[in-house]
Amino acid sequence: MFVSRPAVHPVEAPPLTDAAENPPRVRMKEIQGMPGTPGGLALRLSQFVFAAAALGVMVSASDFASVTAFCYLVAATILQGLWSISLAFLDIYALLVKRCLRNPRALRLFTLGDGITATLTFAAACASSGITVLIGNDLNICSQNHCTSFETATAMAFISWFAVCPSFLMNFWSLACR
Amino acid sequence: MFVSRPAVHPVEAPPLTDAAENPPRVRMKEIQGMPGTPGGLALRLSQFVFAAAALGVMVSASDFASVTAFCYLVAATILQGLWSISLAFLDIYALLVKRCLRNPRALRLFTLGDGITATLTFAAACASSGITVLIGNDLNICSQNHCTSFETATAMAFISWFAVCPSFLMNFWSLACR
Numbered sequence: 001m002f003v004s005r006p007a008v009h010p011v012e013a014p015p016l017t018d019a020a021e022n023p024p025r026v027r028m029k030e031i032q033g034m035p036g037t038p039g040g041l042a043l044r045l046s047q048f049v050f051a052a053a054a055l056g057v058m059v060s061a062s063d064f065a066s067v068t069a070f071c072y073l074v075a076a077t078i079l080q081g082l083w084s085i086s087l088a089f090l091d092i093y094a095l096l097v098k099r100c101l102r103n104p105r106a107l108r109l110f111t112l113g114d115g116i117t118a119t120l121t122f123a124a125a126c127a128s129s130g131i132t133v134l135i136g137n138d139l140n141i142c143s144q145n146h147c148t149s150f151e152t153a154t155a156m157a158f159i160s161w162f163a164v165c166p167s168f169l170m171n172f173w174s175l176a177c178r
Numbered sequence: 179m180f181v182s183r184p185a186v187h188p189v190e191a192p193p194l195t196d197a198a199e200n201p202p203r204v205r206m207k208e209i210q211g212m213p214g215t216p217g218g219l220a221l222r223l224s225q226f227v228f229a230a231a232a233l234g235v236m237v238s239a240s241d242f243a244s245v246t247a248f249c250y251l252v253a254a255t256i257l258q259g260l261w262s263i264s265l266a267f268l269d270i271y272a273l274l275v276k277r278c279l280r281n282p283r284a285l286r287l288f289t290l291g292d293g294i295t296a297t298l299t300f301a302a303a304c305a306s307s308g309i310t311v312l313i314g315n316d317l318n319i320c321s322q323n324h325c326t327s328f329e330t331a332t333a334m335a336f337i338s339w340f341a342v343c344p345s346f347l348m349n350f351w352s353l354a355c356r
Contacts, residue, residue: 127308130247176354
């Protein structure tokens with residue numbers, strides 16, 4: 001009698017599902033570098049700073065427009081810079097009002113944007129580095145070109161890409177985790 | 179009598195946890211393109227075929243060795259081809275003996291390898307395309323160079339990278355899912 005009565009109602013279910021849902025939530029909040037965390041803001045700011053540096057250095061070389069790949073680098077770094085500074089402002093807002101930015105729709109948007117900008121920035125940096133190596137090592141015509149500027153801009157674009165990668169991978173990871 | 183007797187033992191707990199564990203397993207098995215599936219084998223074979231095509235076309239141009247980026251493309255496609263054909267054989271083995279390749283350690287290895295080879299192949303393709311556009315559009319010296327070969331090899335490398343991307347993203351996704 002005593003044993004059978006409380007076991008009739010299946011009351012174990014709600015606590016079990018709660019316990020299964022809690023660990024990922026806790027884990028997601030802990031990771032620095034995700035949207036809405038100080039680490040994420042630092043990543044966004046470094047992406048923006050290095051993209052802006054790549055843009056500035058490349059534009060400072062007067063003859064960059066004669067090479068398509070260098071024009072593409074300028075376009076890609078502008079896009080990267082705009083994307084990163086927008087998300088940096090969003091991070092600052094989220095930190096100030098203590099709002100969580102990690103809902104599925106926002107995460108999907110961030111992952112998509114990071115993936116596209118990262119691919120474009122990396123492609124531009126690789127194309128520019130191919131031409132920089134061609135000018136500097138294969139043809140040895142650095143005396144007629146602004147090799148140092150081209151190399152510096154390419155390096156900055158690579159560093160900007162390095163800073164986008166963790167953002168993309170973390171967003172993609174937590175999109176899969178939820 | 180009928181209701182109380184079977185409910186005396188708290189037997190709801192094991193089925194509940196089983197039910198909570200089953201959906202990811204089923205979902206992982208269903209996705210074509212993952213290691214050990216026919217879709218995955220098709221992806222690996224297309225990666226290998228296009229990497230081998232890029233390698234063959236690039237090597238067929240006699241003067242490719244004078245440009246560092248083209249040499250790098252050759253190296254990257256060799257690595258990509260070796261990696262893809264190894265995993266294709268592994269997929270064939272897994273399909274023949276009906277073994278599941280989706281344990282965490284194997285997934286981690288596949289994700290890492292796919293990420294590295296995809297990055298290298300994409301970098302090589304971008305560097306080559308930068309130089310191809312420089313030769314063809316900016317300098318207009320296609321008459322003195324094997325532009326068609328360079329362009330074809332670059333396109334093949336890009337297609338090979340397109341085939342690696344789904345493998346990498348799916349492996350990374352299921353690594354995060356588990």
